[in-house]
Amino acid sequence: MTKYKQIRIVLNNCGVIDPENIEESIARDSYMALGKCITEMTPQDVIKEIKESGLRGRGGGGFPTGLKWEIASKNHADQKYVVCNADEGDPGAFMDRSVLEGDPHAVLEAMAICGYAIGATKGLIYIRAEYPMAIKRLKIAIDQALEYGLLGNNIFGSKFDFNIELRYGAGAFVCGEETSLIHSMEGLRGEPTIKPPFPAEKGYLGKPTNVNNVETFACVPIIIRKGASWFNKIGTEKSKGTKVFALAGKVNNVGLIEVPMGTTLREVIFEIGGGIQNGKKFKAVQTGGPSGGCLTEKHLDTPIDFDNLIAAGSMMGSGGMIVMDEDNCMVSVAKFYLDFTVEESCGKCSPCRIGNKRLYELLERITKGQGVMDDLQRLRNMSNVIKDTSLCGLGQTSPNPVLSTLDNFYDEYVAHIKDHKCPAGQCKDLMKYFIIAENCVGCTACARVCPVGAITGEKKEPHFINSEICIKCGACMERCKFDAIIIK
Template sequence: MNRINSFEELQKISQDFSKKLDMREPSHEEELAVENKRCERYVTVCGGTGCKSAESDKIIENLQAEIDKAGLSDEVTVAVTGCFGFCEKGPIVKISPDNAFYVHVTPDDAAEIVTEHLLEGRIVDRLLYEEPTIKEKVKRQDEMSFYKKQERIALRNCGLINPEDITESIGAEGYLALGKVLTDMTPDDVIKVMIDSGLRGRGGGGFPTGKKWAFAKAYDADQKYIICNADEGDPGAFMDRSILEGDPNSVLEAMAIAGYAIGATKGVIYIRAEYPLAVNRLMIALKQAKELGLLGENILGSNFSFDIEIKYGAGAFVCGEETALIHSVEGCRGEPTNKPPFPAESGLWNKPTCVNNVETYANIPAIINKGADWYNSIGTAGSKGTKVFALAGKINNVGLVEVPMGTTLREIIYDIGGGIKNGRKFKAVQTGGPSGGCIPAEDLDIAIDYESLTSIGSMMGSGGMIVMDEDNCMVDIAKFYLEFTVEESCGKCTPCRVGNKRLLEILTKITNGQGTEQDLENLKELAQTIKDTSLCGLGQTAPNPVLSTMKYFWDEYVAHVKERRCPAGVCKNLVRYEITNKCIGCTKCARNCPVSCISGKVKELHTIIQDKCIKCGACFTGCPVDAVIKK
């Protein structure tokens, strides 16, 4: 395709290519194919990191070979797409317009899919998703509980388009918002739309995006910069990675819009080198956008020029903080600095700079195309739009979910997530990653927005959501997150560098069964001091897991200290194994014990010599009649 020289030309191309996407959208008017009926089909195969690691590339190869063999090449198109969000069920294959949704597909399933579904019009039942609560198979994606309550804006094109083909992005309204901005709007108009939309930064802080742009525009400079924070350091978080893998052009377009709004001509995407697939697709998107004149000099025939380069991060969590990120881009050590001045005044190379994360940018083209009022109508009074969460942990439906602000935790965990695995009891959910807090069952009906989560000791963060059940020890969970933040601290300020180490030492002492009541007092006081005195957001929020678990699960801390007992049976030094009267005297436990601490004769009750027990659990896991209990 040749360079696109005007907005009108872009609109015409978008209309032409949108036709090839129409059949991929779910529609209840489209009937499933009946036997021997052949029609035009589109087969999309998830090409996200998780699915690629499970041989989705080989699935595509095998599907194409079987389609060619069946003589369906003119009727069926097979293509890679981005993450569908239902990550645990991958690899995923979707067939449109049937909207049939196959999960856990393997390369060996390709022949059956082609023969049964594409040739004979029969659904392959064994590859359908089964609802965990009702144990029923579901044929269509839009009928699955995982998707019913979602509203996909940032993820709107993930699972729909081929991320390596810019024409499909254009067919899905890609770059139309940029064309509209350059043709019909002034920079002030763009900023007003963003302010009126109510969009807040999705990187964790939640600062209003339009206000940040307005601040940067207000400062005069010979050069300004737009930065995309694609560092995404929270454990278990993969929202930004999935957007870049599934719809990279939406981010490039949004960065150009931001550049036009504040008067910047250069953009930087700061992405961790651990995301090779996202990097590769970004590079493809950049190359194609420049070839079509959608980035570079005189975009769409206007006098606006904007170019983007990629900078790699080494995976430092602290570089998610914008001043640390900027220092890293400049080639310096990734450490935060005091504010003010804020980056909007003095950022990259001491020039006015706007930093937003991937998810924030992914919302912007949709807002420009559909209007501020449309976006402002979604969500709550103080938190507009939708939020993407990486739902993980002890949950049946693990994956990416995008829901309107104001959706409750209960709806996400039980309606979308399908409830707790193996019928276990819900205990807590951690939101906001290492900087967030653990939320107990009594707060499951709280509406998810920035203020509500903060009010109960947690935070939105970038969108990690880890579900825990009754088998999780909350003291151990707090220790886990402290281990992470201690490792990731840049060490610049004393409260974070030293204080968090002391917190970890106290938690380790408690989980080892050596804690005292004074340790509990010290833990609470030190956590609050670190929160109040640290330099940047990492240090200020690092104590949140400790403070929230102490607030809501105080009885577990007391049990560890006063009773020398871990109620969940997780902390090894506090676990005690005992053999009950259910013992049949099979001697299997004694034979499996590596330190010979179990005594007893055949067909008689066995006992554990506690002083010799090393708490390995071999007796517990190996007993054929569940006679061994963990206390």
């Protein structure tokens, strides 16, 4: 389609327009799609267009957006709601934030279109309070849109009314799950309930509610403007359009990227990302945030889309992408993500509340060299049961980092357990500092800098580190001018 690897659909206006000036948005076709919907299309036409576009939910689930709208449109009630999920909570992810800060009108317009399609007159944006800039710009955008008659009552002189309010989240990861999000908006404890009933049937205040993520909404206006057939030419057979990723980690070019579905991980990491920093070796890429999995060399040529990533043992998630090199310990990576899910579990169901904690404890033992080989079997069984029995998406995916690293980096686990070694040299408890006698000139610099007096030796004689006393702070290694100190 283009010689460039990236195309901008969602991020089209970001950085181009002044997001606090609606006229700049309008100059770039904002609200054209809403106008077209209201004046030229029936709600059924709108839903049909979105269905044909093949747009799938960008929050991670990948549920067909048009179908979701259709279900909500068919549930009749005196009041329905459109909710925008702006509770972006993956560590290191800021796709939604960029859209809200850079192009707020795209989201407002799409919500109004959704309201028109499903028969809702009220929209709510559930946004985390940690996004003050996004909140400020959304407020300005809403005010300006109201002033211009693009939101509010009788939009475009029609009988269609649509008003949008903000609701603030307190930064709980689980509130990105739609039933939790709705409970939180209702002032209740942010925890999920069993579906069905789905929000489309019984959502906010018990009324039919359609919840979509920021990025999903941001795709909507352009689909209406350019048509489903334009949109569905981009991407793979079952995943259409583009996806924004927050590329991070050990690549040379980090930041937000937007690529068509079907782009390979190799293209993203080595072409767009510019390869691994300092010429180190690529080891793994974590996609899908804390709920995703670690993919390796063998997955590099997999075209990125919803289904391929799941098949590979990871997931699309909301678009976090963290690249790791040979210096990353994969057991520690799994532990890092578990630490996050343990912290973010709501506590409602036992496998997630307790099981994740137990997984974390086991990983911690392994990184300390206290693991036994049976632990690997236990890790796998606990992970499978947590996935199989948890109530919501959080627990159903939280063991993914453990399972994918067990699958792809089993040897690394074994090295920690059997050899008490961390091949990446990251697990402090397994590291030992040594002095290479041949290189040591006996300058005593290391002994003087050691905070715990672990280094002994005569002047001008090779020194020795007592590993029983050593706290592995690394100060000696830093001080040594003769490369005499190594970690093993």
